[in-house]
Amino acid sequence: MLAGTSTTVIAQELRRGASVLERPKPELDPLGIRAGSFLIFPKVELGTTYDDNVFATENDKEGDFLFQVLPTVTVQSDFSRHALRFSAGADVGRYVDNTSENYVDYFFTGGGRLDVTGDSFLTGDLSYRKLHEDRGDPDSPTAASEPIDFARTNAELAYQHRFNRVIGRVGVGAENEDYDDVASITGTTLDQDNRDKWAYSATGQVGYDLYPGYQPFLRVTYTRTEYDNGTVKPDSDTYEAVVGTTLDLTNLLTGEIFVGYLSRSYDESQFSNFTGLAYGLQLDYAVTQLTSISGNVTRGVEEGFGAVPSPRDRTTFQVGVDHELLRNVVLSALAQYQMDDYQNTPQEEDFYLLQAGATYNINRNFYLRGTYSYSTRDSNLPGEDYDRNLFLLRLGAQL
Numbered sequence: 182m183l184a185g186t187s188t189t190v191i192a193q194e195l196r197r198g199a200s201v202l203e204r205p206k207p208e209l210d211p212l213g214i215r216a217g218s219f220l221i222f223p224k225v226e227l228g229t230t231y232d233d234n235v236f237a238t239e240n241d242k243e244g245d246f247l248f249q250v251l252p253t254v255t256v257q258s259d260f261s262r263h264a265l266r267f268s269a270g271a272d273v274g275r276y277v278d279n280t281s282e283n284y285v286d287y288f289f290t291g292g293g294r295l296d297v298t299g300d301s302f303l304t305g306d307l308s309y310r311k312l313h314e315d316r317g318d319p320d321s322p323t324a325a326s327e328p329i330d331f332a333r334t335n336a337e338l339a340y341q342h343r344f345n346r347v348i349g350r351v352g353v354g355a356e357n358e359d360y361d362d363v364a365s366i367t368g369t370t371l372d373q374d375n376r377d378k379w380a381y382s383a384t385g386q387v388g389y390d391l392y393p394g395y396q397p398f399l400r401v402t403y404t405r406t407e408y409d410n411g412t413v414k415p416d417s418d419t420y421e422a423v424v425g426t427t428l429d430l431t432n433l434l435t436g437e438i439f440v441g442y443l444s445r446s447y448d449e450s451q452f453s454n455f456t457g458l459a460y461g462l463q464l465d466y467a468v469t470q471l472t473s474i475s476g477n478v479t480r481g482v483e484e485g486f487g488a489v490p491s492p493r494d495r496t497t498f499q500v501g502v503d504h505e506l507l508r509n510v511v512l513s514a515l516a517q518y519q520m521d522d523y524q525n526t527p528q529e530e531d532f533y534l535l536q537a538g539a540t541y542n543i544n545r546n547f548y549l550r551g552t553y554s555y556s557t558r559d560s561n562l563p564g565e566d567y568d569r570n571l572f573l574l575r576l577g578a579q580l
Contacts, residue, residue, distance in 0.1 A: 200465070200473040200475060200501075200503045201470075201471060201472065201473050201503045201504065201505045201511055202503050202511055202513065202540070204505070206508070206509075206542070208508075208545070209508075209509060209542045209544070209545055210545065211224075211545060211546070211579045211580055212545070212580070213580065214580060216256075218258055218259050218260055219256055219257065219258055219259065219265075220256070220257055220258075220259055221254065221255070221256050222254065222255045222256075222257075222579065222580065223252075223253075223254045223579065223580050224252070224253050224254070224255075224577060224578065224579040224580075225250070225251065225252045225253070225577070225578055225579075226249070226250075226251040226252075226575045226576065226577045226578075227249070227250060227251075227575065227576050227577075228248070228249040228251065228573060228574060228575035228576070229246060229247065229248050229249070229573075229574055230246070230247040230249070230571055230572065230573045230574075231244065231245075231246050231247075231571070231572045232244060232245060232246075232247060232569065232570075232571055233569065233570045233571075234567060234568065234569040234570070235276070235279050235282060235316065236279075236316050237315075237316040237317035237558075237567045237569060238323075238567055239564055239565070239566045239567050243279065245276045245277055245278050245279045245282075246276070246277045247274050247275070247276050247277075247282075248274070248275050248276075248277075249272060249273065249274050249275075249575075250271075250272075250273045251270065251271065251272050251273075251575075252270060252271055253268065253269070253270030253271075254268070254269055254270070255267070255268045256268070258293075262296045263293065263294060263295055263296050264293055264294040265291075265292075265293040266291070266292055266293065267290070267291045268288070268289070268290045268291075269287075269288065269289050269290075270287065270288055271285065271286065271287040271288075272284075272285075272286040272287070273285050273286075274286075281326060281327045282316075282327065282328060284313045284328055284330075285311075286310070286311055286312050286313060287310075287311050288308065288309065288310040288311070289308065289309050290306070290307070290308040290309075291306070291307050291308075292304065292305055292306035292307065293305060300342060300343040300344075301340070301341060301342035301343065302340075302341055303338075303339070303340050304337075304338070304339045304340075304341075305337065305338050305339075306335070306336070306337045307335070307336050307337075308333075308334070308335045308336075309332065309333075309334050310332065310333045310334075311330065311331075311332050312330070312331055312332070312333060313328040313329065313330050313331070314328055314329040314330075314331065315328070316328065317556065317558065317567065317569065319485060319521065319530060319558070319560075319565075320376075320485060320486040322363075322365075322371055324365045324366055324367070324371065325363045325364075325365060325366070325371055326363065326364045326365060326366045327363060327364070328363075329360060329361060329363050329373060330360075330361040330363075331358060331359060331360040331361060331373075331376075332357075332358070332359045333356065333357070333358050334356065334357045334359075335354070335355070335356050336354060336355050336356075337352060337353070337354040338352060338353055338354070339351065339352030339353075339384075340352070346389055346390040347387065347388070347389055347390075348387070348388040348389070348390070348396070348398075349385075349386070349387050349388075350384075350385070350386045350387075350388075351383075351384065351385050351386075352382075352383070352384045352385075353381075353382065353383050353384075354381070354382045354383075354384075355379065355380070355381050355382075356379070356380045356382075357377075357378070357379050357380075358376065358377060358378050359377050360373035360374070360376045360377055361373060362374070374409065374410040374411075375408065375410050375411040375414075375486070376408075376486050377408065377409040377410060378406060378407060378408045378409065379406070379407050379409075380404055380405070380406045380407075381404065381405045381407075382402060382403065382404040382405075383402070383403050384400065384401070384402045384403075385400070385401050386398055386399065386400040386401075387399050388427070391426075393429070394428065394429040394430055394431075395426055395427070395428065395429075396426060396427040397424070397425070397426045398424070398425055398426065398427070398439075399422075399423075399424050400421075400422070400423050400424075400425070400439070400441075401420075401421070401422045402419075402420070402421045402422075403418070403419070403420055404418070404419040404421075405417075405418055405419075406418075406419070406484075413449050413451050414448070414449065415447055415449065415452050415484050415492065416447065416448040416449070417445050417446060417447045417448065417452075417492075418445070418446050419443075419444065419445045419482070420442075420443070420444045420445075421441065421442070421443050421444075421459050422441050422442050422459075423439040423440060423441030423442075423459050423460075423461070424439060424440065424441055425437060425438050425439025425440065425441075425461075426438060426439075428464070432467065433466065433467045434464065434465070434466050434467075435464070435465050436462070436463045436464035436465055437461070437462070437463045438461070438462050438463075438464075439459075439460065439461050439462075440458065440459065440460045441458075441459045441460070442456075442457075442458070442459055443455070443456070443457055443458065443459035443480070443481075443482065444456045445482045445492065447492070451525075452491075452492055452524070452525060453492065453524040453525055455482045455492060455494065455524060457494070458480075459480060460478065460480055461477070461478060461479055461480065462476070462477060462478040463475075463476075463477045464476050464477070471504060471505040472502070472503070472504045472505070473502070473503050474500065474501070474502050475500070475501045476498075476499065476500040476501070477497075477498075477499050478496070478497070478498050478499075479496070479497050480494075480495070480496045480497075481495055482494055482495070482524075483495060485521070485523055491523045491524060491525040491526050491528070492523070492524040492525065493521045493522060493523045493524065494521070494522040494523075494524065495519065495520070495521050495522075496519070496520050497517065497518070497519045498517065498518045498519075499515070499516070499517040499518075500515070500516050501513065501514065501515040501516075502514045502515075506539075509541060509542040509543075510539060510540070510541050510542075511539065511540045512537075512538075512539050513536075513537070513538050513539070513540070514536065514537045514538075515534070515535070515536040515537075516534070516535055516536075517532075517533070517534040518531070518532070518533055518534075519531070519532040519533075519534075520532075527561065528560070528561065528562055529560070529561050530558060530559065530560045530561075530565070531558070531559045531560075532556070532557070532558050532559075533556065533557050533558075533559075534554065534555070534556045535554070535555045535556075536552060536553065536554045536555075537552070537553055538550065538551055538552030538553065538573075539551055546578060546579060546580065547576070547577065547578055547579075548576075548577045548579075549574075549575070549576055549577075550573075550574070550575045550577065551573065551574050551575075552571075552572075552573040553570070553571070553572055553573075554569075554570070554571040554573070555568070555569070555570055555571075556568070556569045556571075557569070
């Protein structure tokens, strides 16, 4: 029998814009380790996953068990003003049979907030992530003998100031992606240098507190993308101008909605320029104090690196539901639909994901999580379809 209190006992109200997974639970939340004005939260997860289609292939599927170790540590300040936070972690995965798919991912992140005045603050974030490309990624070459490793580095700086009811925000950012070459199944080298890039962005936003719960805004974003290598490089300039509003209806429905104009123009004539509608939606709905629903819609244009470099128009729809069955048991479900329309080729792809799981907090220091995922890709190119089932179980320990 699962230990826990009745769902009628609600120790904390559901925070604005938060899911029931994020609800504070004083009797179950980790306390952390105090170090002066900082709190340190160490955590480690041990997990196993059965993947019935390790290589994400349409035919000749191969299943295998994956064992993972995921240590992380988070440090956050406890200042009365300003804030600092740091995180580091890793994901070490080992397959039973398909050892070529073994990987070691890791990350370092840091950031903070400087409260300049009561009406203004400065934020900064820096991150470095060493990752591997999933076999189901449309950019992953099927001829690769192992997953492609890459590094992603991000830096962002933003300043926000309130002038009575007017809120202004400006920000700049930079992102670098560096892909490693990989050997093919025939022993040749698959050069990935043409995917290495820098992206520089600048954003300005002006909002107005019209009345409680609504803040209309105008946001303009410019992004310059430059690739390091390649005979013909898909360097581009992207402009996005949108109008929208934030929502806060009696703490039950919160989020943001916007619509506007999106343009991406390429330096080289071999790539098709894009102009079209920009739109986005992010909503969090507290159905009850025990059930929350979140949904979002995003659209963007990016480069695809399948058979040939080709820009793609990508739109993603996602909805998730969390329900607190018991005080220490939360059920979760997720559905996602993603469609890719490539600009330079007739290629089109649809991706679907369905996921369901549960999190059981044994006590303050241990939890158990189980998840089932089904994903499928439907492409108009032969041999690019696949479907995949994942069964995941993890035990977590935290302080």
